[in-house]
Amino acid sequence: MNSSIGLNSIRFIGLVLLQVLVFNHINLFGYINPFIYIVWVFLFPFRKNKALLLIGSFLLGLSVDFFSDSGGVNAAATLFIAFVRLPILKTILRKSDFDYLLFNLRLIPFSKTFLYITTLTLIHHFIVFNLEYFSFNAFLSVFYNTIFTSIFTIILSVLGILLFTKKK
Amino acid sequence: MQQIFFFIRKFRYFLLFLLLEILAVALTIQHHSYHTSKFINSANFISGGIYNKVNSINEYFLLKSENKMLSEENVRLKNLLEQTEINYNEENFTVIDSSKYFQKYEYYSAKVINNNYTKRNNTLTLNKGSKQGLTPDLGVINSKGIIGIVENTSSNYSTVISILNKSSKINVHLKNSNHFGTLIWDGEDYNITQIVDIPRQAKIKIGDTVVTGGKSIMFPEGINVGIIKDFTFENNQYQKINVLLFNDMSAIGYVEVIKNLQKIEQKKLEQQVNNE
Structure with a gap:
């Protein structure tokens, strides 16, 4: 219980720093900056208090906003994927209820984990770029940015999760 | 009454989500209107401090180009100085007339500690703030050209709306x-x-x-x-x-912040005209 809180707090701080100091300055092909901090939402334990997840992801997004001067863009998007995380996972696994206590992202088939990460990443990026451009005229820019940035976010998050989490 | 409690209990997570989401969207909307993003900006103690630390390391890698830029600027200024000397009238040399010296702009030097240029709305963070005399609405330039306008200041840091921003006109x-x-x-x-x-x-x-x-x-x-x-x-x-x-907006090191000393006077006069 306590080690889980500690682990998640360290992950929170580590991901924010990694995001704002490294990944916000990558500028791959001139403009792609992957948002890897949302891995925190993917990995947050399912059995934990739902309110804690919502408040935590709001603060996570807000801390990234603080560093990148973007109002509440990241906070809004991160909070949204935290809220829809469970329904989406239930739909992907086609189960109405599963064993929260023993649930581990690494134990379900890889294709389903991949689908789960892809869906949440696309939703998150779509909200972020829409709020950032804040105009219907920029639909094409929003669309391209969402697709290309998502590809790199997904690759990096999957690699990160495979490398840094234990398969029990 | 009981039903209200029941309702709140049943939808408590949804209500929490809704509350926080409204807050986040409100911050976003506020951010999109120029000059009201007072709360969420990188000119605060924590993010300013972290950017400052990281920048002091990164700086070493840019010393060469920074030196080159400074020497280029020196050459340009020296050339300007030479040009004025030709125009001097001989009689003017001995006359000391204090009314001839009048300063309209004051320049401050500052360092960019965070710069982004790939988003739709880009901002920069400077390592000087209100303690060093910066206020909102000052112009920011470097030797090559214009960069942006100061938006917010904290005591030691300030944020700048880059010319690469929706609200920059x-x-x-x-x-x-x-x-x-x-x-x-x-x-x-x-x-x-x-x-x-x-x-x-x-x-x-x-x-x-x-x-x-x-x-x-x-x-x-x-x-x-x-x-x-x-x-x-x-x-x-x-x-x-x-x-x-002229500027490469992706590589900006030292900048100059310009304070117009007659800004209030000019604004007041223009307001008078508008009121009439």
């Missing part, structure tokens, strides 16, 4: 014709900005130099902006004028 004119226009950015390429509102009488050629106009209270007249890259002329109107910036 800067008065510019052509160096050779005095026709005014407004500099905006369409969000496509960080080296290219656009000019709108230029009258159709203006004669524009590719390669013309664009400088800041005297209409703005923040910038002195004649600060370099860029050169005209291409434009389209349709329906007797300039449609799209692209300006290639």
Whole structure:
């Protein structure tokens, strides 16, 4: 219980720093900056208090906003994927209820984990770029940015999760 | 009453989500209107401090280009100095007239500790703030040209709205014709900005130099902006004028912040005219 809180707090701080100091300055092909901090939402334990997840992801997004001067863009998007995380996972696994206590992202088939990460990443990026451009005229820019940035976010998050989490 | 409690209990997570989401969207909307993003900006103690630490490491890798830029600026200023000497009238040398010295602008040097240029709305963070005399609404330039306008200040840091931002509208004119226009950015390429509102009488050629106009209270007249890259002329109107910036907005080190000492006077006078 306590080690889980500690682990998640360290992950929170580590991901924010990694995001704002490294990944916000990558500028791959001139403009792609992957948002890897949302891995925190993917990995947050399912059995934990739902309110804690919502408040935590709001603060996570807000801390990234603080560093990148973007109002509440990241906070809004991160909070949204935290809220829809469970329904989406239930739909992907086609189960109405599963064993929260023993649930581990690494134990379900890889294709389903991949689908789960892809869906949440696309939703998150779509909200972020829409709020950032804040105009219907920029639909094409929003669309391209969402697709290309998502590809790199997904690759990096999957690699990160495979490398840094234990398969029990 | 009981049903209300039941309702709140049943939907408590949804209500929490809704509350926080409204808060986040409100912050976003507030951020999009110029000059009201008072809460969420990187000019605070924590993010400013962290950026400062990281920048002091990164700085070592840029010493060479920074030195080159400084020496180029020195050459330019020395050339300017030489030019004024020719104009001196011999009688003027002995006259000491304090009324001839009058300072309109004051310059502060600052260092960029965070810079972004790939988003739609880009900002920079400087390592000086209100303690060092900076206030909101000051112009920011470097030796090559214009960079942006100070938006928020904390005691030791400040944020700057880059010219690569939706809310940046800067008065510019052509160096050779005095026709005014407004500099905006369409969000496509960080080296290219656009000019709108230029009258159709203006004669524009590719390669013309664009400088800041005297209409703005923040910038002195004649600060370099860029050169005209291409434009389209349709329906007797300039449609799209692209300006290639002199500055490489992706690599900005030291900047100068300009304070207009007569800003209040000018504003007051202009307000009087508007009120009449």
